[in-house]
Amino acid sequence: MNQPDMPIVEGPNCPLPITDHGTIVIGHGSGGQMTHDLIRGVFQSRLGNAILDTANDAASITDTPPGEQLVVSTDAHIVSPLFFAGGDIGRLAVCGTVNDVAMLGAEPRFLTATFILEEGFSIHELELIVDSFAQACQEAGVKLIAADTKVTEKGKSDKLFISTTGFGWAKSSLRIGGEQAKPGDSVIISGSVGNHGISVAEARGNLGFSSQVRSDTAPLNGLVKALLAADLNVHVLRDPTRGGLATTLVEIARQSKVNIELDEQSIPVDKPVRKTCELLGLDPLYLANEGKLILILPENQAEEALRIMRGSPYGEHSQVIGRVSDPSRGQVWLKTPFGTTRVLEMLAGEMLPRIC
Amino acid sequence: MSETPQNLRDATLTKAIMAEIRRITTQPWNIMEICGGQTHAIMQYGLDQLLPSEITLIHGPGCPVCVTSLQSIEQALQIAARPDVIFTTFGDMLRVPGNHADLFTARSQGADVRVVYSPLDSLKIATANPDKQVVFFAIGFETTAPTIASTILSARKAGINNFSILPANVLVPPAMHAILSNPANRVQGFLAAGHVCAVMGYHEYPPIAGQYQIPIVVTGFEPVDLATGILMTIQQLEAGQHTVSNAYPRFVTLEGNLVAQKMISDVFEPVDRQWRGIGTIPLSGLDLRPEYARFNALTRFELADTPLSESPLCIAGKVLSGVAKPFECPAFGKECVPAHPLGAPMVSSEGACAAYYRYHRTRE
Amino acid sequence: MCLGIPGKVVSIFDQENTLMASVDFDGVQQVVCVATTPEVQVGQYVLVHAGFALNVLSDTEAEETLRILRDLEAFNANLPEEDSNQ
Numbered sequence: 001m002n003q004p005d006m007p008i009v010e011g012p013n014c015p016l017p018i019t020d021h022g023t024i025v026i027g028h029g030s031g032g033q034m035t036h037d038l039i040r041g042v043f044q045s046r047l048g049n050a051i052l053d054t055a056n057d058a059a060s061i062t063d064t065p066p067g068e069q070l071v072v073s074t075d076a077h078i079v080s081p082l083f084f085a086g087g088d089i090g091r092l093a094v095c096g097t098v099n100d101v102a103m104l105g106a107e108p109r110f111l112t113a114t115f116i117l118e119e120g121f122s123i124h125e126l127e128l129i130v131d132s133f134a135q136a137c138q139e140a141g142v143k144l145i146a147a148d149t150k151v152t153e154k155g156k157s158d159k160l161f162i163s164t165t166g167f168g169w170a171k172s173s174l175r176i177g178g179e180q181a182k183p184g185d186s187v188i189i190s191g192s193v194g195n196h197g198i199s200v201a202e203a204r205g206n207l208g209f210s211s212q213v214r215s216d217t218a219p220l221n222g223l224v225k226a227l228l229a230a231d232l233n234v235h236v237l238r239d240p241t242r243g244g245l246a247t248t249l250v251e252i253a254r255q256s257k258v259n260i261e262l263d264e265q266s267i268p269v270d271k272p273v274r275k276t277c278e279l280l281g282l283d284p285l286y287l288a289n290e291g292k293l294i295l296i297l298p299e300n301q302a303e304e305a306l307r308i309m310r311g312s313p314y315g316e317h318s319q320v321i322g323r324v325s326d327p328s329r330g331q332v333w334l335k336t337p338f339g340t341t342r343v344l345e346m347l348a349g350e351m352l353p354r355i356c
Numbered sequence: 357m358s359e360t361p362q363n364l365r366d367a368t369l370t371k372a373i374m375a376e377i378r379r380i381t382t383q384p385w386n387i388m389e390i391c392g393g394q395t396h397a398i399m400q401y402g403l404d405q406l407l408p409s410e411i412t413l414i415h416g417p418g419c420p421v422c423v424t425s426l427q428s429i430e431q432a433l434q435i436a437a438r439p440d441v442i443f444t445t446f447g448d449m450l451r452v453p454g455n456h457a458d459l460f461t462a463r464s465q466g467a468d469v470r471v472v473y474s475p476l477d478s479l480k481i482a483t484a485n486p487d488k489q490v491v492f493f494a495i496g497f498e499t500t501a502p503t504i505a506s507t508i509l510s511a512r513k514a515g516i517n518n519f520s521i522l523p524a525n526v527l528v529p530p531a532m533h534a535i536l537s538n539p540a541n542r543v544q545g546f547l548a549a550g551h552v553c554a555v556m557g558y559h560e561y562p563p564i565a566g567q568y569q570i571p572i573v574v575t576g577f578e579p580v581d582l583a584t585g586i587l588m589t590i591q592q593l594e595a596g597q598h599t600v601s602n603a604y605p606r607f608v609t610l611e612g613n614l615v616a617q618k619m620i621s622d623v624f625e626p627v628d629r630q631w632r633g634i635g636t637i638p639l640s641g642l643d644l645r646p647e648y649a650r651f652n653a654l655t656r657f658e659l660a661d662t663p664l665s666e667s668p669l670c671i672a673g674k675v676l677s678g679v680a681k682p683f684e685c686p687a688f689g690k691e692c693v694p695a696h697p698l699g700a701p702m703v704s705s706e707g708a709c710a711a712y713y714r715y716h717r718t719r720e
Numbered sequence: 721m722c723l724g725i726p727g728k729v730v731s732i733f734d735q736e737n738t739l740m741a742s743v744d745f746d747g748v749q750q751v752v753c754v755a756t757t758p759e760v761q762v763g764q765y766v767l768v769h770a771g772f773a774l775n776v777l778s779d780t781e782a783e784e785t786l787r788i789l790r791d792l793e794a795f796n797a798n799l800p801e802e803d804s805n806q
Contacts, residue, residue, distance in 0.1 A: 207473050208771065211748040275748045279768070280473060281447070281723045337367045338579065340402020343714050345694070348451070350460075353473055354396075355420075355446040355496065355723055355770060393723050446770070474771025476753055499724070503772040506755050510738050551724045554767055554775040577724075606777055607726075607767050613775050616756045 024121045029151025042127055043115075043147065046134040051145040059145040061110055061167065069172045071106035073097055074165040082129065082160060084203035086195070086214030089162055090133035092290060095219045096241070097166035098140045102221040103237040103293065104177070105228055106170035111137065112146040116161040119154040129160065140219035142166070168221075174228075180235040181256035185324040186302035188295040190223065190309055191216065191317040192268040193245050197287025198276050207280060207353070211272040218291030218314045226312045227295065232305055236296035244286035246332065246344040248294060254330035262322035262334045262344070281354025285334075286347045296324065364578035373583035374406045377590055384410040385593050386542045387586065388535070388678050389575070390528060391497075391549035392419025395706040397577045399714070406583075411590065414543060414678035415711055417531055417631060420495040420524075421448050421704035422676060425630035428495075428524045429454040430662045435491050435522060435653055436467040442485060444478040445493035447471045451703060455665050475500075475507040475521075482511070482519040491653045494521040498552045501525050501642055502616035505623035508644075508651050520653040523643050526629055528552050529560045530640035534631075536568040540679045545589040547575040547582075550604040555620075557612025561600040569598045576604035623648055632700055633672030667692075670699030675708050682712040689713065724769035726777060729754070729762050743768060 027034040044053065051059045064070050077093045094111065101108040113133075117126070137144060199215040201207055220239065227234060236256075240248035245267070253260045269284045277284050291314055297305055302320055309315035332344040363369055389395060395415045398404055404413045417423045433454050436443035443459070450459045450471065463469040468488075472478050475492050482490035494504045504521060511519045528549060535543060548561060553574045561572045571592035575585025585603040592598065602608055620642070629641025644652045669687040674680035682688050682701070692698040694710050701707030727743035732754065734740070741754045743766060750768070754760050757773040765777035 206477065208477070209748055209750040272747050275745045278725050279745055279748060279750065336400075336402050337365075338370060338401050338403070338406060339367070340405040342399060342402055345714070348694070350450075353447045353471065355448055355500070474753075476771055499769055499774065502756050502774070503753070503770050506738075506753060506772065510736075510755075513737055551767065551769060551774060554724070607775050613756065615758060616774065619756065 022123055024117045024119055024123060024126070024151055026119050026151055026153065028117065029149065035149065039147075039149065042123065042130055043149070046127075046130045047137070047144045047147070049143050049145070051143060052147065057146075059110075061145065065169060067172055068169040071101050071104045071168045071170050072165065073100035074163070075100060076161065076163040078158065078161050079200065080158060081200075081203045082125065084215055085199045085212065087199075087217035087290070088129055088132050089160060090129035090131070091136045091217050093162040093164045094133055094136035094140060094142070095217050095290060097164040098142060098219045098221055099239045099290075099293070101166040101168040102219075102224040103239055104170055105174040105224065105234065105237065106168035107225060108140065108142050108166050108168040108221050110145045110167040111142050112165045113144055114148045114150070114163040116157055116163075117149060117151045118157045118159050119151060121159045126160065133162075136219065140221055174234075176234050176237055178236055178238060178252045178255035181252055181258050181260070181296045181324045182235060182298070183258055183324050183326055184299055185235055185296045186299045186320050187249070187260060187262070187322040187324065188297075188302065188305060188309070189240075189245065189267065189319055189321050190220070190293045190295070190315045191291075192270045192273070193240065193289055193292060194269055194273040194277065194284030194287040196290045197244070197282075197284075198273050200288075201280075201282075202276075209276060209279060211276045213270065213272050213276065216289060216291035220291065220293050220314055223293065223309060223312045223315045226308050227305060230304065230308050232297055232301050232308075234295065234297050236294065238294045240289050240292060240294055242288050243347045244284075244288060245294070246283075246285040247347045249332045250330070250344060250346045252294070252296070253332050256324075257327055257330050259325045259328045259330070260322055260332045261325050262332065264334050265337050266319050266321045268317055268319055282351060285344065286351050299323065364580040366580065370403075370579040370583050371406065373580065373587050377411070377583070377587050378408045380594055381408050381410050381590055382594060384412070385544050385590060386412045386414055386678065387545040387547060387589055388414040388416040388543040389547040389549075390416035390418040390531065391547075391552065392421070392704075392706045393551065393577055394547060394549065394575065394582065395419065395708075395711065397579070397582060399706070399711050401579050403579060403582055407586070411586070415706070415708040416535065416543075416678060417634060417676040418497075418549060419448075419704055419706045420446075420497075420526075421452055422633070422672070422700040422707050423526060423631045424449070424452065424495050424524050425632050426454065426664045426666060427630060428522065429458075430664065431654065431659055432459065432493055432522055433457060433462055434659050434662070435657055436462045436469050437465070438489070438657065440489050442468045442470060442481055442488050442490045443493070444470050444472045444481060444490060446495065448704070449493055449495060452700065453697075453703060455662065475504050476510070479507055479511055479516065479519055482516055483514075486518060488518060489656070490519050492519070492521045493524065495524045497526055497528055497549065498556050498620070499549075499554075501620045501624060502555055502613070505619040508623050508648060509619065511651065512648070520651050520656050521644070522653045523624075523641070525624070525642040526631065527626065527640050527642065529564060530637050531631065532564055534634065534637045534640070535677045536564070536570065538677055538679060541677070543570070543678045545570060545593050546572045547585050547589065548572050548600075550574060550576040550581070550608060553604070553608045553612065555613050555616050557610050558600055558602060558608065559610055559612075565598050565600050571598050572600045574600070574602045574604050574608050576607070631676075633666075633670070633676055635673065667698040672699040672701050672709075675701050682709040685709070724767045724774055726765045727752070727768050728765050729760055732760070732762060741766070741773070743773075
């Protein structure tokens with residue numbers, strides 16, 4: 001039924017305008033006018049660029065430069081709660097994928113993203129998250145070139161899930177990967193560990209503590225670029241996300257078939273993170289980090305690497321924390337301040353607060 | 357006054373105490389600690405590596421993961437599976453295997469299982485979900501007993517009717533009796549659990565020390581605390597003494613926390629309890645007194661008796677009592693490893709078998 | 721069963737008829753039930769486990785710990801002059 005002052009729409013759409021709701025409704029996912037209004041009002045206004053604005057369902061991007069190869073990474077983000085001190089799911093989605101691409105020595109250039117919205121989710125919160133997503137893209141120097149949104153019925157998802165895929169190019173001559181660690185290499189961490197895990201635990205609100213620890217979510221491609229520009233012989237780059245520093249190093253040790261020896265006292269842990277872990281029975285070595293990287297490279301280049309990292313954003317507190325020792329089955333040993341050692345295993349399942 | 361004098365983690369001081377232990381040790385001694393927290397601290401700092409080889413630390417049945425009976429786990433799984441129940445528990449219990457499944461499995465099958473940090477959180481969940489039954493898995497030693505008792509008293513005062521507990525608390529002194537009265541016992545000295553004693557005091561231990569002629573030293577959890585407790589135990593053993601002494605006086609007194617003890621005795625009474633792998637130890641558990649029976653989940657819900665099956669290869673009982681060492685178990689390192697454990701001491705990261713497995717690997 | 725750590729009582733208040741306290745652990749704050757240590761005062765240290773106070777740190781008993789350490793032959797024989805850099 002057409003009325004003079006109502007928008008004329010075609011297809012099976014709900015004619016109610018977005019602003020009447022304040023929340024996502026099923027109609028937003030139908031692909032019709034409401035979807036377009038949502039995309040234009042919430043996403044394009046914040047993320048628009050020449051490629052995205054052509055409004056095709058796919059984007060074509062430039063050719064691979066000579067001597068380089070395409071690097072792709074994909075990730076899904078389901079963090080709950082959506083907002084935490086120091087970040088939110090939007091920033092996390094961008095930085096997570098930017099970092100995955102950067103860890104292969106590539107310069108991230110483009111992102112695609114899928115936003116899965118739950119019916120009833122607050123549009124205001126969505127706007128805040130997309131703002132944050134846009135800011136993170138800008139900081140990282142990446143463009144969103146293709147995107148999709150879907151809406152599920154209430155209860156069939158959890159407010160917002162974001163999936164991102166990142167594209168970048170790396171020099172074909174680079175040999176950076178988890179299998180490249182060599183005996184004698186130094187192991188460097190770009191800063192303190194455990195901050196993200198604690199900030200999310202705190203934001204959940206059910207552990208009843210307040211520590212003001214902020215998530216470290218950050219794009220690390222600038223840091224990686226600085227390291228590669230210095231022509232260092234980088235063997236391994238990896239960001240210790242889920243499972244934490246310990247699990248990530250165990251993965252690397254197994255991939256490279258080497259032993260890694262860590263010096264516990266050198267591993268930077270902020271005091272409130274340490275205290276909260278003691279209080280709750282958590283281990284900072286197994287908590288997620290979203291703005292840190294592990295660098296493994298020949299020992300004689302460690303000092304130079306530290307100098308570069310400490311002079312770069314997000315690398316100011318870089319430390320050497322260990323070394324790669326003999327080729328072996330792949331174990332990670334931690335030397336305590338007492339000179340004793342213990343083996344670090346991978347995180348078995350979920351890390352749970354201990355009581356004893 | 358600092359809350360934990362930093363020198364209690366001081367490596368120099370700890371090593372100095374260890375040097376003194378080495379100096380006075382003239383023969384092999386077996387000491388048991390019966391506290392998961394102490395086991396964890398010893399492993400975290402590698403303190404057993406600093407002791408002279410004559411001293412063997414036996415990791416006793418001090419962690420609820422290891423000792424909560426299979427029957428309690430199966431009861432927990434049954435209760436958690438009920439659609440009207442929100443099952444709340446300390447995090448450690450989620451991985452403990454029942455016959456075939458653990459609480460993680462239950463959650464993946466749709467059970468509402470939630471980790472809480474404190475039993476009070478469980479009560480909050482009950483208040484927020486009046487249409488559900490909220491059950492708290494009451495495990496632990498005397499350390500958690502007052503907190504659970506206090507929670508029940510609060511529930512009663514506030515008239516909260518949808519909250520109950522699955523009683524599974526255990527007591528330390530009866531376990532010590534059981535271990536020491538075993539003819540195959542190897543334990544010669546005990547480190548008493550510091551936080552159990554913060555609640556209960558240590559007046560229960562002199563009769564045990566006297567009956568079994570064994571030194572007992574109340575010990576804390578920081579490296580210096582643990583080293584001091586071990587030193588004081590060895591000093592007694594070398595001198596042929598068997599008394600109770602307190603190496604954790606900043607939080608432990610002879611009489612303990614009387615307010616907390618009264619809460620425990622108001623709400624709970626001692627009952628016989630099954631310890632996984634060990635068997636029934638008389639009067640070693642806590643159950644709700646009749647006047648609090650309505651807070652007992654076992655009374656509230658009708659549960660079926662499930663047949664219980666433990667691996668026939670697992671010798672957990674012997675390991676937990678210190679009668680056998682983990683590597684003396686035929687399945688150790690073969691059928692039974694942390695990735696696929698056959699019994700509780702390999703499941704828990706504080707379990708004697710898992711601890712030994714991990715320590716052993718650094719020596720390969 | 722013993723993951724208790726000491727913290728300083730910053731404030732004490734009643735929450736739904738239960739005695740609670742805000743406890744500070746070197747910068748991290750947590751609300752803790754002190755029904756189990758009702759005599760505690762602001763400024764004292766309590767041993768906290770699973771959201772409850774188990775006992776109150778007594779100055780004299782903390783001193784006792786240090787006295788035990790000083791009595792140990794090891795402490796006297798093997799350590800340099802006590803330094804105050806803690």
